[in-house]
Amino acid sequence: MNNLNIQPIRNKKAYFQIIETFINLIISNQLEYGEKLYNEPELMEILNVSRPTLREALRVMEFLGIVVVSPRKGISISEPKNNNYYLPLTYILAFEKTSNTDLFELRMSIELEMVGLAAKRATDEDFNKLKDISNKLIDLDKSDIKNFTKLDQLFHITILNSSKNELCCKLMNTLNALIYDQLEQIHMALTNDDRNNTIEKHKAIYDALISRNEELARNAMRSHLEHAYGVTKELPSVFHNTFKTN
Template identity: 50%
Template sequence: MENISLSPVKSKKAYMLIVEGILNLINENKIEYGDKLYSEPELTKMLNVSRPTLREALRVLEFLGIVTVSPRKGIRINKPESTDSYMPLIYMLMFEKTTDLELFELRRAIQISMAEAAARNRSEEDMKVLEDIVKNTVKHMDDDYQVFAKLDYDFHQQVVKCSGNNMCCKLMETLNILMQKQMVDIIYNLPVEDRKLTVDLHEKVCGFIKSREPEKARDAMQEHMERPYRFYKSKKEQ
């Protein structure tokens, strides 16, 4: 025991305690989405903190998309469906230096599952958008690789939208910066003559989603993602 050194215990900063307190109130259903919180002067008095400390907490909560602070409307708790993405997650992934293989494995798991869900849940409107994307991909098959990569990205995003899973839609939208970079990389390394296989598999997935065949849509998406998956696995092993 004599050789063990312990670091001093550091207390959490006051603004983080405020953030955690509000998150706990939401989790315990004591604050509902859309509720208006007290005013800044009232909160500083209730919490016995300075205005700069409170504002630091509110900045964090705004960044997380949990509250909206407005001079006229005050402080309101946001509804989850009013946010398009989970922005803090993308920053975390960037700082963590997420590898291409890790990102692709996450995408692969989501896409395969969502292709199956899309075949069950897609609306006629979402199906029409997916079909139009596939047609455009065929039309631009020989275009610049960045154009083709963007259409490939749009296809995968729309499949998830067809699933009706709002959380997965937001997650995929959050990953868009990393995903688009990765898809450009994949298409850049794909010979133009091999793009037809990508187009064929897009049509295959789209067809099974349209005919509402979940298992076949899932298997077709898995087949579609197998080649780039092998590409990233081989890069890691080099």
């Protein structure tokens, strides 16, 4: 690591500059995932910072999933595959005044593409999971909003996982808490007949998937989501309530 371009830190917000330094080293491919860094005394000297400042930066980077700090193994760059979500995005959303329609439109744009990929990439195991979820929804008391919402969301998550697109899966995992709250509000606003219609829409999506028909799968998903999209415009924001209680 003798060739790393690390400059001494002279900014008052030193811990933030340390974080920015290592992110830039990763982006520029000077550091690779799993690579061990210098030890604390060496980093303190190179960066020209105190131990408390360095440790504050390391705590933040560990929290964000950038590094792993171990008493025995030292400091190393984290492997992104070990994280199933994007924690920084979660906290950004906590302070953004994002509307329900913005959230739903993001969800739609991802799901409409991923269901097409799922039609090509899903395995028999994926299909069996979707069938099992669909059967549980059919057997469930339609007035049981909480469990209906959980199964509805699980159906969509399973389709996303079936697309085998790790980046989109991680992004949607990050949004899951928000999506669940929004989905629960949608189901509370629907009638039992509407929820039965949801089950029929799921069946249409499932049938398109097992036939490996990408266009039909996207059309079935679009038909399913469009009605819910209209309902979201009348809902109170889920963002403030979600992050206030978590």
